[in-house]
Amino acid sequence: MTLMNSLLTFAQQTATPPTTDPAAAAPAAAPTPSAEELAAAKQRGAEAAAEAAGQQEVSMIELFVHLNAVEMGVMIILGLCAIYAVALLFEKIYVMRKTGKQTKDFLAAFRKANSVEEAEAIVRKMPSSGIKSMFDGGMAEVRRTQDLGLYTMRDARDHTMQRVASAMQTRQNEHLEDLGSSMTFLASIGANAPFIGLFGTVWGIMVAFVGIAKTQTTSLAVVAPGIAGALLATAAGLAAAIPAVLIYNFAAKQISKQSTKLDDFAAEFIALVSRDMDRRAG
Secondary structure (H helix, E strand, O other): OHHHHHHHHHHHHHHOOOOOOHHHHOOOOOOOOOHHHHHHHHHHHHHHHHHHOOOOOOOHHHHHHOOOHHHHHHHHHHHHHHHHHHHHHHHHHHHHHHHHHHHHHHHHHHOOOOOHHHHHHHHHOOOOOHHHHHHHHHHHHHHHHHHOOOOOOHHHHHHHHHHHHHHHHHHHHHHHHHHOOOHHHHHHHHHHHHHHHHHHHHHHHHHHHHHHHHHOOOOHHHHHHHHHHHHHHHHHHHHHHHHHHHHHHHHHHHHHHHHHHHHHHHHHHHHHHHHHHHHHHO
């Protein structure tokens, strides 16, 4: 009997489900994040995405440092050309101003002379210059004509004038050639520097596309620094060409002005010699 009661009690305990508290069984609700926490989480997510995409700030110096050998060689060549062009600018400004002042002072003194001998005496005291070299050449031809006894002969006048003009023209050409030194190099820089820079850019872009093929990625953030570095070569080419063209035009204009003044002086000197020959022949 006691055994039977124990079995019945065990069966009842097994069949009766355990009572649970609904409030205890339900999971605890998560706290709602604040607006500041949401903004901070969004910012962290954006930074992580940017870093994963390879985005980063790249300066011009970093682009220059990471150029390949060909691009670096192009940049060095163009840099030297730009430095040389700027140096020529200061040299041409100094030379042209000095030459212009010498020509002005010489003409002011020369125009005071009434004869060949007076002109020679005045010019002898003046410093060396291109226009004085022209005078020396023409005067040397006058002296040779006088030594031959042809200076006072009317029949020899045209030949004398031609020889004086030729002698002065030779000295004038030498002077203008000195003023125009390095002009050919300036013209070469202005004409070829953009193409040299373009060569560096094309080479850099080719290298960038080869890198795309190797990395098997089409992300612009990955290849943008290489392409930007390649474009530096084109910018350097223009930076070298533009000053060279401007300096060439400036120097060419100044040389043209000087040539005109020298032509006028040659005409004045020949007129002085012609008057002097007429006076002696009369």
